[in-house]
Amino acid sequence: xxxxxxxxxxxxxxxxxxxxxxxxxxxxxxxxxxxxxxxxxxxxxxxxxxxxxxxxxxxxxxxxxxxxxxxxxxxxxxxxxxxxxxxxxxxxxxxxxxxxxxxxxxxxxxxxxxxxxxxxxxxxxxxxxxxxxxxxxxxxxxxxxxx
Amino acid sequence: xxxxxxxxxxxxxxxxxxxxxxxxxxxxxxxxxxxxxxxxxxxxxxxxxxxxxxxxxxxxxxxxxxxxxxxxxxxxxxxxxxxxxxxxxxxxxxxxxxxxxxxxxxxxxxxxxxxxxxxxxxxxxxxxxxxxxxxxxxxxxxxxxxxxxxxxxxxxxxxxxxxxxxxxxxxxxxxxxxxxxxxxxxxxxxxxxxxxxxxxxxxxxxxxxxxxxxxxxxxxxxxxxxxxxxxxxxxxxxxxxxxxxxxxxxxxxxxxxxxxxxxxxxxxxxxxxxxxxxxxxxxxxxxxxxxxxxxxxxxxxxxxxxxxxxxxxxxxxxxxxxxxxxxxxxxxxxxxxxxxxxxxxxxxxxxxxxxxxxxxxxxxxxxxxxxxxxxxxxxxxxxxxxx
Numbered sequence: 001x002x003x004x005x006x007x008x009x010x011x012x013x014x015x016x017x018x019x020x021x022x023x024x025x026x027x028x029x030x031x032x033x034x035x036x037x038x039x040x041x042x043x044x045x046x047x048x049x050x051x052x053x054x055x056x057x058x059x060x061x062x063x064x065x066x067x068x069x070x071x072x073x074x075x076x077x078x079x080x081x082x083x084x085x086x087x088x089x090x091x092x093x094x095x096x097x098x099x100x101x102x103x104x105x106x107x108x109x110x111x112x113x114x115x116x117x118x119x120x121x122x123x124x125x126x127x128x129x130x131x132x133x134x135x136x137x138x139x140x141x142x143x144x145x146x147x
Numbered sequence: 148x149x150x151x152x153x154x155x156x157x158x159x160x161x162x163x164x165x166x167x168x169x170x171x172x173x174x175x176x177x178x179x180x181x182x183x184x185x186x187x188x189x190x191x192x193x194x195x196x197x198x199x200x201x202x203x204x205x206x207x208x209x210x211x212x213x214x215x216x217x218x219x220x221x222x223x224x225x226x227x228x229x230x231x232x233x234x235x236x237x238x239x240x241x242x243x244x245x246x247x248x249x250x251x252x253x254x255x256x257x258x259x260x261x262x263x264x265x266x267x268x269x270x271x272x273x274x275x276x277x278x279x280x281x282x283x284x285x286x287x288x289x290x291x292x293x294x295x296x297x298x299x300x301x302x303x304x305x306x307x308x309x310x311x312x313x314x315x316x317x318x319x320x321x322x323x324x325x326x327x328x329x330x331x332x333x334x335x336x337x338x339x340x341x342x343x344x345x346x347x348x349x350x351x352x353x354x355x356x357x358x359x360x361x362x363x364x365x366x367x368x369x370x371x372x373x374x375x376x377x378x379x380x381x382x383x384x385x386x387x388x389x390x391x392x393x394x395x396x397x398x399x400x401x402x403x404x405x406x407x408x409x410x411x412x413x414x415x416x417x418x419x420x421x422x423x424x425x426x427x428x429x430x431x432x433x434x435x436x437x438x439x440x441x442x443x444x445x446x447x448x449x450x451x452x453x454x455x456x457x458x459x460x461x462x463x464x465x466x467x468x469x470x471x472x473x474x475x476x477x478x479x480x481x482x483x484x485x486x487x488x489x490x491x492x493x494x495x496x497x498x499x500x501x502x503x504x505x506x507x508x509x510x511x512x513x514x515x516x517x518x519x520x521x522x523x524x525x526x527x528x529x530x531x532x533x534x
Binding site for chain 1: 277446448453456457459460463493494495497499500503504506507508510511513
């Protein structure tokens with residue numbers, strides 16, 4: 001794993017994060033994250049990863065950073081790291097159906113049946129803006145049941 | 148891969164005390180009932196009554212134990228030495244169990260108090276989830292152009308309730324329903340980040356208070372040692388009792404052998420173990436192990452930009468690492484393996500953090516440098532075109 005969870009200061013909530021200690025604001029963090037994602041859009045995945053890993057180190061309790069980092073890991077083919085990142089994202093933001101979906105698909109691709117449980121979390125979502133994702137998850141689940 | 152969605156989410160988002168045996172200094176079964184207080188009562192108790200009493204005791208402790216048939220009670224042999232030892236062991240076990248339950252109740256009460264402290268402090272995770280919801284709702288409102296910014300009054304929100312747009316209505320409902328959950332309509336700290344200097348200072352102060360509460364809590368959370376398993380029932384008729392084998396050494400093996408581990412337990416301890424070395428509490432141990440590290444002054448920075456604060460933060464991490472190295476040297480000189488392990492884990496955390504943060508800052512500086520170069524090139528090209 002590129003990031004060892006036990007080395008992330010503040011992850012468990014018992015100690016302040018680096019962001020809290022240094023007084024890095026939410027807006028500042030988002031600005032940096034957007035820079036990292038812009039690099040990813042331009043295909044500079046290595047550079048984007050460095051920035052997002054730094055942000056997760058800065059504030060490992062932020063589901064948004066974990067999700068963005070997972071997306072970059074996934075694009076780089078770092079499947080285990082992506083699964084860890086999406087798992088953290090879903091743990092910290094259980095309503096993040098995008099993270100559940102990606103987590104589920106990655107797990108299923110790796111032959112891990114827990115992916116179905118992740119997809120069930122997507123299928124349970126009733127928000128209209130996620131109707132497409134929900135329908136896709138339901139479709140995969142139905143296929144898996146039929147199989 | 149939908150990176151735009153990622154961007155949206157980033158932005159939006161026994162000792163078994165062997166109760167009976169290891170404290171049993173007598174070691175042998177006292178069969179001389181007449182010397183015990185209340186001996187008259189013991190003498191007058193019929194064998195059947197004693198057998199029934201023991202069976203009841205066993206059923207209380209082992210609910211699955213079948214009730215002995217009356218015929219067995221009526222025709223049993225007198226209680227063997229093993230049975231008497233069992234009854235005695237059971238009494239001690241029950242006393243230890245009662246003490247354990249009392250300690251556990253005290254422990255639970257302390258936990259409940261700590262839970263109240265936590266609730267009062269409002270864990271960041273819950274706060275983050277709440278603020279995320281709030282931000283999304285506000286986003287819906289602002290997207291529709293009615294509110295302008297996040298600082299809506301209650302009256303303004305009430306007017307939104309009459310809106311024909313369901314998105315505005317639900318957002319306003321949500322905010323009003325949760326209005327009292329936060330003291331003021333400040334922007335979110337969102338799980339570890341702050342928005343303004345004031346909030347930052349408040350968070351640092353809150354963090355110090357929370358740490359103080361945690362250290363208080365730590366003093367309460369030690370789970371009392373379980374008295375272990377109840378003593379084994381007496382051996383079935385026809386088997387050779389093995390319960391008294393160590394009687395002469397001052398211990399008895401009558402009871403269970405341990406149960407779960409717990410702090411402060413004295414599994415298998417005997418009076419011959421002698422005095423134990425005093426042990427420091429986890430807080431004291433940590434304070435001693437990280438003595439130099441704890442002396443590093445708390446982080447402070449006069450920088451007003453995020454980049455500036457990060458630079459100061461990296462320096463702070465380096466200071467911490469140097470202090471940890473000196474702590475490590477001290478612990479190694481003492482040969483304190485526990486402290487060495489603790490310090491090494493702290494060093495690993497700070498090294499990993501420092502490395503990741505330095506790389507991030509370096510990456511951003513390169514990017515800004517590239518951007519600056521790009522703008523310069525564009526400006527130069529524009530000037531050339533103008534000429």
